[in-house]
Amino acid sequence: MYSYKFSFRVRYEETDRMGIVYHSNYIIWFDIGRTEFLRSLGFTYRQLEEEGIWLPILEVGCKYKSPAKYDDEITVETYIMELSRVKIKFGYRVFRFDELLVEGYTVNGFTTDKLKPISLNKIKPEVYNILKQCTL
Incomplete structure (x- = not known):
């Protein structure tokens, strides 16, 4: 399994x-993790969108185990949990050093800019194959 981490x-x-991270910020961190995960594979959200491939969020889940606090050093790990021709499920883990604080996921569809579903394996097989190689 390939994963990407940023701190x-x-x-x-x-x-x-109270100095505790507000819950919705984890979703923002997931977005950053997903963006940087794709960049680490050699393509960006911007490039995909310019080629007519969008990844809208279909579902989000988050399980909070322990709070992050102001000035904590945080690491977000991003990986692919599932991949099909029409959607992808990213997993996320947020750590403070070795302590797991949050686990979550997003399900993103592959669509046109008009949100019409597409088959990534047909539209952009080279991207699909790279993502497939990274899947659990």
Whole structure:
């Protein structure tokens, strides 16, 4: 399984009054992880969109185990859980050092810019094959 990790420090504006990361920020971090995961494979969201391939979110899930706090050093790991010709399920794990804080996923469809479903393996087989090689 291929995964991509990026690290950063929690910024003040990502926290609530108690200094705990506000729950919706994890979804934003998932988005960054997914974007950088694709970049690490040699293509970007922008390139895919320019070629007529969009990846709208169909579903999001998140399980909170322990809170991240202001100034924590956080690592987000992104990987592919499932891949079909019309959608992809990304998995995410958020760590503070070795402590797992959050697990989550997004399901993204492969569509045109008009949100019409497409078969990635037919439209862009080279991208589909790269993603397939990274799948669990």
